Amino acid sequence: MEYFLQQLINGVTLGSIYGLIAIGYTMVYGIIGMINFAHGEIFMIGSFIALTVFLILAAIGITFLPIVLLLMVIVAMLCTAAWGWTIERIAYRPLRGSFRLAPLITAIGMSIFLQNFVQVTQGARVKPLPPQIQGGITLMDSPSGIVVQISWMQIIIIAMTIILMVGFSLLISKTSLGRQQRACEQDRKMASLLGVNVDRTISLTFVMGASLAAVAGMMYLLYYGVIDFYIGFIAGVKAFTAAVLGGIGSLPGAMLGGLAIGLIETFWSGYFSVEYKDVAAFSILAIVLIFMPSGLLGRPEVEKV
């Protein structure tokens, strides 16, 4: 029971990170119907920027943790958003209205480019960061010796995810930008006829997705303490799995899918085998898509002739 509870907490934390990345996939897929393959790399870039900011701050003597974390989040979100905007501008916008495979190939190309760009500029070796936030709350201390603990870091990750989720849901449902996004999602041509600047809306979608991925990247860095240039691929594939699982195009779905993937992965490695945790996640993806192609919360696609 204690073990189960501990795995549950770990799974929810991991799921929160996946969920934040998945939002970027689901928003982009919803609005222009393409898999933004480079999104995982955006997440990786976010974590590298956060790491560098942390080291710069340490070098100039700012060590008060709340300030450090705040600056890390802000700088990482801004710079990663710039990356998201640039990628959309260079690789996707010229191909809008072109055939379906073209943006997929540029996305894969961008992903290869970004991975190698970071590898060349920052080196191929892993970057360890000692844990900055230690300690936590002990929830249960059983006589058998298993301690159920939720660390401060996990609390921060979960709280941050909830705040960002609520904020973005409000942004999508209440602001005019969100309305424009939903309009573009339903019918891009009609939206542009009604005066919505489609290009700008799509760019902002990428910017939003990228800044959320930056937050996820920073929390990944603080939580696991090790990053390298390759973390983006596997995290990206899993986050896309989460987005599809939850129903692509749906924001709560992305979060739900992220949690599901995080929990499946944690429980699988907790109870069965660590080596095959990715197999478990991918199998779930295949099973869900085959039996429930529109995901958990997605709308079924109507086949038009």
Place this chain on the structure above:
Amino acid sequence: MADTTSPSAANRPEGAERLSEARRDAMRGEPPYSEAPPEDTRLVRALKEGGITAALVAALTLFFFAFRTDIAVGGLSLTASPVVWIIAIAIAFAGRFLLTYFVFAGDTAVVGGWKKVAAGTGRMPIGKILGVLLLFIALTLPILLPQFLPSQNRYLLNLGITILTYVMLGWGLNIVVGLAGLLDLGYVAFYAVGAYSFALLATNFELGFWVCLPMAGLFAAMWGVILGFPVLRLRGDYLAIVTLAFGEIIRIVLLNWYEFTGGPDGILGIPEPSFFGLEFNRRDGSFSDFFGIEYSPIQKFIYLYYIILALALLTNFVTMRLRKLPVGRAWEALREDEIACRSLGINTTNVKLTAFATGAMFGGFAGSFFATKQQFISPESFTFIESAIILAIVVLGGLGSQLGVVIASVAMIGGIELLRKLTVLQAVFGNDFDPTQYRMLIFGLAMVLIMVWKPRGLVSTRSPSAVYKEKKTIGADMVAQGEGH
């Protein structure tokens, strides 16, 4: 090109007309017509654009060019090198400034000029001539090389083998993606199945290459059906992501099933192919001994080269013949319109499965060739990046175009390999500059640029397999891209 929709100087109201317009606006309660703010001069605009670009590049590269983290004693160290960063910003500014000032200076929009539909007719001979020429070069390469580039002979032959392997893989994937229109991102799984089946059969049962080759193809085809069956109902991008997942699952299983596959250590000591039982070595009864010629290690490479050439040509031949058979036509019909296919009584399940199986079989052949050539395989060789490269070759060449695959393979694989040879760059950037580490970086960038430049691939015409009266080529835009529309 006169653009009539934008308010240019020509259709802006003048004089009395303008006054009456203003009065009418006032009566309607609309704000009066106001002149557009004066446009910036060319210089100011160029400076502005340059400034914006420079600021963007500054933000993008600050944490990658100006700072570098490295592992040091007691954690991470940070080294600052602002010079590179400032140079990058300066290049970005200058580039954008010059582009805006000179290239984008005219009133005509730059965007929109590239929506040309290829006329198509009469372009077939070029493709045919090029095809024959390429075939001739491929056939005579081992003879030509010692004549012209004797010092690079072995290296170039090896490169030729690599390129031909990708050509073969590209042709195999072309069946699935180009003809049947099923987007497969996990093609490398079949390549891996072929390589591992041959390696395991050869090392466990001491079977030779030629016995294992058809078996490897069969195993791969079987896996094509096994993996194809569950994804039959999926469309477009969902299909892509599930095939990607399957590819990863196979790789993870190969990596972790230590007792069977050797895990990350891979399989060593895979036998080389023999020429009708004659081996390529110095011993008695070897190839050179039998024919009474002097032994040279290059003979083995020439042999391997002709094997992969023959396999690749077989793939091409089978594909071209299949396109004329009912099953091949069904593939293309499926790509064009699945619903129409079903309405006309085509069993789409079988059609999709045959496409998967045929493509997988050729992937399996290529895989066992790869194993015999390398004599060592490990899961490292079968990562997603391989699938991405193969798919990129197919799409960059032009989906469904056999010649395009060849051109794209030569351009991408050979072009990237050329980088190794660019020692000239070391003179510019100093001796510690290693061009090979930029290979994949440039590969990725080239993928983006070629796709933006030619979204339909380098070969922009297709020849339909079913013709009425006379044979014509059509523009690639006329061909559907398969599921998900």
